Amino acid sequence: MNKMVPLPSKAIVPERDADKLPILDVRHLGIDFGGLTAVDDFNFTMGRTEIGGLIGPNGAGKTTVFNLLTNVYRPTRGSILLDGVDTLGMSTYQVNKLGIARTFQNIRLFSNMTVLDNVKVGLHNNTKSNLFASVTHGFGYHKAERQAKERALELLSVFHMQDLANAQAGSLPYGAQRRLEIVRALATEPGIMLLDEPAAGMNPSETAELMENIRKIRDTFQIAIMLIEHDMSLVMGICEGIAVLNYGKIIAKGTPDEIKSNPAVIEAYLGKKGA
Amino acid sequence: MERIKKKMKPLAGNLITLAIVCVLFAVVFILVETGHATRHMRAMLVPICINIILAVSLNLTVGFLGELTLGHAGFMSVGAYAGCLFSIAMKDILPMAARFPLAMLVGGLVAALFGVLIGIPVLRLHGDYLAIVTLAFGEIIRSVIINLEFTGGAAGLKGTPQDSTFVIAFAVVLITLLVIMNLVNSRHGRAITAIRDNRIAAEASGINVTYFRMLAFVIAAFFAGVAGVLYGHNLSILSASTFDYNKSIELLVIVVLGGMGSIRGSVISAIIITVLPEALRELADFRMLIYALVLIVMMLLNASPRFAALKGKLHYGALVDAIRNKANKEGKAHE
Numbered sequence: 001m002n003k004m005v006p007l008p009s010k011a012i013v014p015e016r017d018a019d020k021l022p023i024l025d026v027r028h029l030g031i032d033f034g035g036l037t038a039v040d041d042f043n044f045t046m047g048r049t050e051i052g053g054l055i056g057p058n059g060a061g062k063t064t065v066f067n068l069l070t071n072v073y074r075p076t077r078g079s080i081l082l083d084g085v086d087t088l089g090m091s092t093y094q095v096n097k098l099g100i101a102r103t104f105q106n107i108r109l110f111s112n113m114t115v116l117d118n119v120k121v122g123l124h125n126n127t128k129s130n131l132f133a134s135v136t137h138g139f140g141y142h143k144a145e146r147q148a149k150e151r152a153l154e155l156l157s158v159f160h161m162q163d164l165a166n167a168q169a170g171s172l173p174y175g176a177q178r179r180l181e182i183v184r185a186l187a188t189e190p191g192i193m194l195l196d197e198p199a200a201g202m203n204p205s206e207t208a209e210l211m212e213n214i215r216k217i218r219d220t221f222q223i224a225i226m227l228i229e230h231d232m233s234l235v236m237g238i239c240e241g242i243a244v245l246n247y248g249k250i251i252a253k254g255t256p257d258e259i260k261s262n263p264a265v266i267e268a269y270l271g272k273k274g275a
Numbered sequence: 276m277e278r279i280k281k282k283m284k285p286l287a288g289n290l291i292t293l294a295i296v297c298v299l300f301a302v303v304f305i306l307v308e309t310g311h312a313t314r315h316m317r318a319m320l321v322p323i324c325i326n327i328i329l330a331v332s333l334n335l336t337v338g339f340l341g342e343l344t345l346g347h348a349g350f351m352s353v354g355a356y357a358g359c360l361f362s363i364a365m366k367d368i369l370p371m372a373a374r375f376p377l378a379m380l381v382g383g384l385v386a387a388l389f390g391v392l393i394g395i396p397v398l399r400l401h402g403d404y405l406a407i408v409t410l411a412f413g414e415i416i417r418s419v420i421i422n423l424e425f426t427g428g429a430a431g432l433k434g435t436p437q438d439s440t441f442v443i444a445f446a447v448v449l450i451t452l453l454v455i456m457n458l459v460n461s462r463h464g465r466a467i468t469a470i471r472d473n474r475i476a477a478e479a480s481g482i483n484v485t486y487f488r489m490l491a492f493v494i495a496a497f498f499a500g501v502a503g504v505l506y507g508h509n510l511s512i513l514s515a516s517t518f519d520y521n522k523s524i525e526l527l528v529i530v531v532l533g534g535m536g537s538i539r540g541s542v543i544s545a546i547i548i549t550v551l552p553e554a555l556r557e558l559a560d561f562r563m564l565i566y567a568l569v570l571i572v573m574m575l576l577n578a579s580p581r582f583a584a585l586k587g588k589l590h591y592g593a594l595v596d597a598i599r600n601k602a603n604k605e606g607k608a609h610e
Binding site for chain 2: 102137148
């Protein structure tokens with residue numbers, strides 16, 4: 001396991017990322033829905049190639065954090081610096097262009113399209129073909145399409161899914177759909193990828209394989225990965241830094257070993273001793 | 276794993292659609308030229324082409340963008356009036372060969388402009404709300420046209436040169452098919468279908484949802500406008516009352532019957548729906564009753580899984596597979 005080192009801003013990142021600008025720097029982030037404070041004073045920093053985890057009991061506000069990071073919700077307080085750029089007021093698609101890709105807790109594929117086309121949609125902003133070329137199928141259309149197809153198959157091969165390229169996305173088995181969502185997110189060439197419960201509904205052997213793949217993606221693409229997960233074997237197995245959320249607030253931050261022995265975390269998950 | 280559906284290559288499907296359309300055109304053209312077509316049949320040719328253009332363009336918003344719009348006749352009327360007014364003004368200045376294509380361009384562009392103007396408020400909505408608001412806009416356009424001076428008001432617009440011919444209308448059908456099929460199988464088309472399948476995921480994948488919804492809406496409006504120009508140049512009097520919501524609903528019926536997202540289906544069903552009321556004319560009073568019954572039966576048939584399975588068997592890809600399997604089996608039997 002990598003050593004974690006503190007930054008001047010009191011955040012901790014893996015040693016190898018310490019001298020680089022963090023890919024994600026979230027400060028005092030908070031959102032209220034009416035009178036309900038869903039997330040409050042959320043501070044989090046992700047190193048360039050860090051695998052970070054966000055855990056917490058159901059309803060703690062984990063997915064809300066992802067929705068804030070991707071500008072699906074507009075934060076009530078605080079700021080998000082993505083690669084040093086403040087994303088306040090941007091649209092979701094603009095934030096994606098800047099480098100955040102995500103998957104969803106309840107799978108959101110383009111289910112009537114083929115697997116290949118799903119990935120090609122992810123490649124949308126990296127495919128160079130203007131409207132005129134699209135309408136006429138000339139002027140660089142075929143070259144751009146060929147490149148997109150090659151790249152898509154290359155990305156699918158990360159999960160050994162290239163043989164399923166022409167299958168309809170909605171007809172894939174559950175596990176393959178989850179993997180396809182990750183491939184589609186990767187296709188947008190993100191600097192950081194947010195995975196919302198990637199192992200949900202997977203059996204232990206699939207989870208172990210997923211773990212390997214997440215590590216492989218990080219190493220091959222040199223990106224940061226932040227994941228929400230309830231499967232503790234996965235979280236403790238691959239995350240370098242973990243934040244524990246409860247009632248919208250971070251109650252603990254640290255390495256997996258620190259989190260495992262943290263009394264506040266144990267209390268949040270199991271309740272107070274003797275209560 | 277064997278349950279995973281394979282999709283046929285879209286480009287092969289498109290070529291088949293184009294081939295079908297061209298063969299149909301050739302057959303009809305020969306019939307007309309050799310004098311085998313009745314006057315009645317000939318009169319239906321241009322309306323069929325117009326309905327194909329309208330249905331294919333409406334399919335872009337209903338089938339590919341996934342938004343039910345009920346104002347397609349509105350865009351058609353805007354295009355028709357713009358194109359016809361242009362032609363009337365240019366009647367003595369330009370020869371027909373230059374005037375008519377220009378009129379279609381003008382009609383299409385004006386309709387596209389209205390597409391942008393109407394799209395700005397309408398595309399803030401989704402689903403049922405969007406459908407109702409487009410319906411309202413279609414009606415607004417119609418009543419505005421009736422109450423304006425220069426459109427001829429309720430009496431209709433007279434004096435448009437009758438330039439629409441079957442060959443020209445067919446050429447426009449071909450262009451429409453090419454443009455929309457190309458668009459659908461491109462980066463832009465993928466973005467549009469992605470929005471239909473999952474708007475939130477599309478946006479998270481870096482697609483500017485507002486832009487692409489507007490794009491689909493405006494392109495559909497453009498072709499509706501062009502169809503309107505063809506329509507206006509096929510009649511001696513252009514009357515706004517024909518562009519009411521019944522027309523929009525009829526177009527929607529064509530698209531739904533042909534299958535949302537199926538361009539070939541739109542073409543076939545546009546032909547059926549245009550010909551059907553004329554073919555039933557002899558039945559006089561029972562005409563609309565039979566027409567409605569035929570529609571109901573066809574819709575039920577289209578929705579039935581058995582009919583879908585039958586269609587699947589007649590599918591080009593499936594046929595090729597079947598022949599290949601048979602050949603393989605025979606090859607094995609010989610060994």
